[in-house]
Amino acid sequence: MKSGPELKERLVAQALSEGFVACRICRPWDVPHVPERLQAFLEAVYHGQMEWMAERTHWRGNPAALWPEAKSVIMLAESYSPEHDPTEILQHPQLGAISVYAQNKDYHDLVKKRLKRLARWLIAEAGGEVKVFVDTAPVPEKALGQAAGLGWQGKHTNLVSRELGNWVFLGSVFTTLDLPEDKAERDHCGSCRACLDVCPTDAFPAPYQLDARRCISYLTIEHKGPVDEELRGKLGNHIYGCDDCLAACPWNKFAVAASDIRYAAREDLMAPNLSDLAALDDTAFRAKFSGSPIKRIGRDRFVRNVLYAIGNSGVPDLLPSAMALTDDPDPTVADAARWAVQQLT
Template sequence: MGPDDLKSLALELGFSTARICRADEAWVAGDRLAAYVADGHHGSMAWMEETLARRQHPTAMWPEAKSAVVVGLNYGPEHDPLPLLERRSEAVVSVYAQNSDYHDLLKKRLKHLARAFAGKTGQQVKVFVDTAPLMEKPLAEKAGIGWQGKHTNLVSREFGSWLFLGVMLTEAELEPDEAERDTCGSCRSCLDVCPTKAFPQPYRIDARRCISYLTIEHKGVIPLEFRQPMGNRIYGCDDCLAVCPWNKFAQTSAEAAFHPRPELKGALLAELAALDDAAFRQVFTASPVKRIGRDRFVRNVMIAIGNSGDEALVPVARMALDDVSPLVRGMAVWALGQLSPRLASDMSETLTDAEADSDVRMEWATLASGNS
């Protein structure tokens, strides 16, 4: 099976694009990653530091790897997600997480591709979809699928910002495609739109300031300075992706598995705040959202409620003061302080000393000091 046949089969299997690059050549991506970790920009994602040596080059993962077949699957949304940020009493979930977990679909197809190639050629193969310590985006750039923009995400001439990536490494020496060149030019749209100023410089992101990191990876109390900029984003953030001018060429995904599930179309914050653990698991079955757990999820919802400006949500915030999770209770204190400062101030006089959890006490104390 030659390179053209391999790429044709990938398209037949439902991938939107497939291209090839060398996996055994020197590259600068490893050094950039090491500098990123050294600067602490990975935040609490300790696994990035723990697996750094293996992440720095494909052959560190598999010494026999000679070529990489990089596939992309379009998940372009039907509508621009940015206007949803103005509907403050509704929740905004990142486009990629509005339905099924893409890992499962990509890996199933990629394994099919790998089996067919191995069966025809007898060559060894390994497949990777995001969860393994392999840098897919530099490989995708090397293969010519797109380039890493100033927001560090992949940008495609054909699909804009909306591509899921997967990689098949093989010991076969396949003819590589031409690499893509960076055509961001002088554009700063992705850098300037970031609500939390998470880009210390072009092509570098500080995860500790990124809303996607804060709502998904960060396990504790979200720092005060980032709460209002979060708006109604409760899982991830698409701002730097959605604003990219190359999205004028983007296409709506044909995959039904990536279309928003009904529960997330115009999902009301009040309804999501009421989810207990069982209901949360039911609503987000087979969804990427499920992995952060109910407490972190409702923590995010409470912050969105505080940012809503909707006084009708005051009872929802008050009810969350009795939540089983101190994380939720703490953010409910903050939300109440945003929606009804006078009521929250009155309540703080009687509740501060009684509250057993230090983080929640801190939220009451912060509110009482007028720094909420």
């Protein structure tokens, strides 16, 4: 077996050649603060309808329990930094704002394939066993990312890096190999409140705390059924996710360009017309969003979001689009359509 430092150096080089922008290593047990923070989050019911967050907490709070044989966690960052200003579309209420990460292919598929290739390389070079994770398992990626030195969890709770900004996806490779670990990163937010102050729905009860029940990303993606009327007007033209707090971070001046062209925004998803999206039936929705993370929420929830945006638009020309859906078979869509009509008349 190669020496630890030499193997690690070659591992980092291989990770960069695969398209990752950074590779750091920590131990599975390097995040002892996670269980307490997770418990406080759940007790405050900040997770809303995401019941899965309250399940398998012994794993979600303790990566060492997820796979006790693992000795090292290889944390990878992959950039999806946008080439355009993602907040500019907020000035065009007749268009729908889709989160940057969802404007093309599903990142889960792209990142996981890179992780698997890197894991296979590591096994061929040094043996051992591996498991790869990207955002779909009970793994606290952001906390592990900070422990490994990729960045720190900012006041908006996302990972921020002085070298990369915060437009990054995270992936992890757990391994039984004992690899040299990196130094944890410390907080560099200082007195900045840009991400907190820009939030349209006041989703941050305090710095470093997120109440998902008020977060636009949660409301437009995870929340099932009607959104509270008190929050509908604050959604603006966000129809899938929200990048406001990410875009506000001043560390993005160091953001690294995305290396994969499949993260570049599809032209039809960068500034789509709300009227076109409201007209989608289930078949057309599935065809349009094939291979996109948007497909996961289904036509009804997506069109619900579009109707809230239409109601917030103040554009009378969009009234027919809302009126056409007031008797939609889905009661939540019909409710959103009637609300939109009320806002525009």
